Amino acid sequence: MLGSVSDAEDAAQDLFADLYAADSRNIKNPKAYLAKWTMNRCLNVLRSSRRKRELYVGEWLPEPFSESSGLPELEAEQNDSLSYAYQVMLEKLTPTERAVFLLREAFEYDYEEIADILGKSATNCRKIFSRAKAGMQDVSAAADTPLIRSPIVEKFVEAFQHYDVERLLELLAQDATMILDGGGRVNSAIHPILGRKRVIALLTSPKALIKPRSVWSHSLTLVNSETNIVFSEDGVARGVLCIELTPERDRIRNLYMVLNPDKLHGVQ
Template sequence: MDVKELHSLHAQEANPVEQLYRSYRTLAFSIAYRMLGTVSDAEDAVQDLFADMVGRNLDDVRHIKAYIAKWMTNRCLNVLQSSRRTRETYFGEWLPEPIVEQGEQPDQVAERADSLSYAYMVMLERMTPMERAVFLLREVFEYEYEEIADTVGKSTSNCRKILSRAKEHAREYSPSASQDTEARRTLVSKFVTAFQQYDMEALLSLLSEDVRLTTDGGGKVHAAMRPIIGRSRVLRLLTSPKAFVALRSWDLSFTMVNTSMNMVYREQGVVKAVCCCELTAKQDRISNVYVIFNPDKLDHISL
């Protein structure tokens, strides 16, 4: 259901819902995208939320923000549960859909914080759905444990334990790794130039010793089945005359992706790949390179 269809439902009753939509769609999308990792599913969840409100008596809802957070969180948990088998049988590595900033898109690029960076989204994928829900509600949206417990249907003590487990997955994540600083932009630009020119010496100076290269083709585009780990292995692949031939031939643009400058590759105007880099905590080397080739994860981007 799109926005126009939503607005056509019971026009007289929809006016209050339209106001809620304008006020809270950013919050709803923020929860859904971080939970699901896909733009299209997040947008569907947002539309379903407000469509569900049409015709409902919301007079008894004392805290609409808490109501929306609870509804959206549980909807996302259900979606993740039903899609678990699809994720488990996914061909190769599953990476989140990138958000490419195009002008003013308040739903998608609001809350320009570390918690929307691509590295952060990848980190969230290491958690179980329940861990992710509790972690986001506490660490990003700053809910009290009592509110989290009511939202996810767990006791407060259980939520504390779940958060502790979730934080184990977040230990290696560094907020500074994705901050869009001038130093980061310079390093990423140097990396792209070295990659385009097969410059092994330059790449050697730019990659961390334990760098990881992760590609996602979804079985539709040729990509490595597993991450390539270690500077020597990544270096061999990046400088191989047989690897990434098409990527080097496509039109490249430096674009804001998930709040940081990254790379978008196009062929005749069609987005063919998005490449995101994660830096070390000191922002002096590249620690992760993520390349999304799967067309299903790029078709929402129009540049």
Template sequence: MTEKTEIESLYRTYRTYGLSIAYRMLGTFTDAEDIIQDLFAELAVKNRADVQNMKAYIAKSVTNRCLNLLHSAKKKREEYIGEWLPEPVAGTAELPELAAEQKDTLSYAYLLMLERLGPVERAVFLLREVFEYDYEQIADMTRKTEANCRKIFSRAKQQLKGSEIPSTPIAQGQRKAMVERFANAFLHYNPETLLSLLTEDAVLISDGGGAARAAIRPIVSRERLLRLFTSPNAYRDLRTWSVHVAEINGEINLVYTSEAEVKSVLCFQFSESGDQVQHLYMIKNPQKLKHIQTYLG
């Protein structure tokens, strides 16, 4: 096997695994792709005979690159205009490492939950909870002691307490029907249907990043959302765009397009009972829609 053929084989084998870690660590697919490209460029000139476990090496390298990027991006996050939301991905086609029972760890609500953790806590939590590494391996990957990793994981679990994703997943058919009902009620200014679909404490969070018109702060309560969703002056752009039901982050959500250009993605998180919408996440920042555009375009 030639050098080039070997690297191509490693890339085909481990690219999606590395992406699975990097995307959850960063919440941005474009940055995750850059990290994977850099990793394999370095691997091409590395003495690979020293690598005893390639999968663990990939996980360690991706984790450390992500930690470095998260630390350097902290100021950018603080200066970000409005609310910062993760970059959505279309379906799970790019991340087939996921087994069906792990699909919820790609959901938009799960990514938002991870935002409550610091970089190292996020790394330890993901490596243990999602990728099922033991503490000895995690210690090596994060350059921490095994005892420290156990404490970090415990602290992360405590921080996430109360923000867990509903334990009973909604069937895709039921979710699709509810998302379509919302889209139709919003389009036709139907307050009765919207009232039945939204929880009393429903929240809308929008991300325009200063590049698209979006609310700077979260909009809280069913009453306020009803006024907005039924106002002819609010969200007029969404009503002029075509709306599509699509699998985003492994779940049925909405994509808005204009002349084949993706303009917005609207992701839903349902209540524990599964019959009402608890959170809505509207992504309008064009920089965060590039992957959706490429995949759907």
């Protein structure tokens, strides 16, 4: 819902504090109570941060997240998370559309339950879901498996490091797009780079992306449950490059690069 690891953690912490103080005997339906409390909390955060995002320097991308603890329960949680491309698409929905869409699509609530949670009619929720669904048709909710993604990601890293234009031509789709998020903290392109030719020009420029290419080390890491690229320096994440494949899974369609250090706290 929030696209921010820290905001999500704050919401969960506030929920636990609220439950601790509440009289559980007055909570007749715990599941509905939790869903309504959490969704309303998220909607309040999104509405209050709208102005902040409008004034954000450059493109705003959601925070990437990785978990490498090896604990089974955390691994299961990670596998249930949404792909990064899916998170990006969610950001294009209004807060209410996002709430209805996730409650229906991800958690399979019926429209009457969603209506009760959001204080709207079931008919209205149906219309909102239909509109949100149409806006999400461009990306699949199913996460690509590492076995499918890894070879392409590995080939991309090698081509990027060696300024290999021919290999990049083979890997990138014709309508490839690259979005960088520096947030004014790190130098990056303010507007999306549209088209394979322009994306390759940026990736092979000797003056651009110098640190990711030659200064920072890189590793293929599960970020948002998919194999993506984490750039680091002295063990600290400095950037994350998330890759979205075409529906045929044979080329790279979109590249999302997060360089804003404020958004890398959830990456290990």
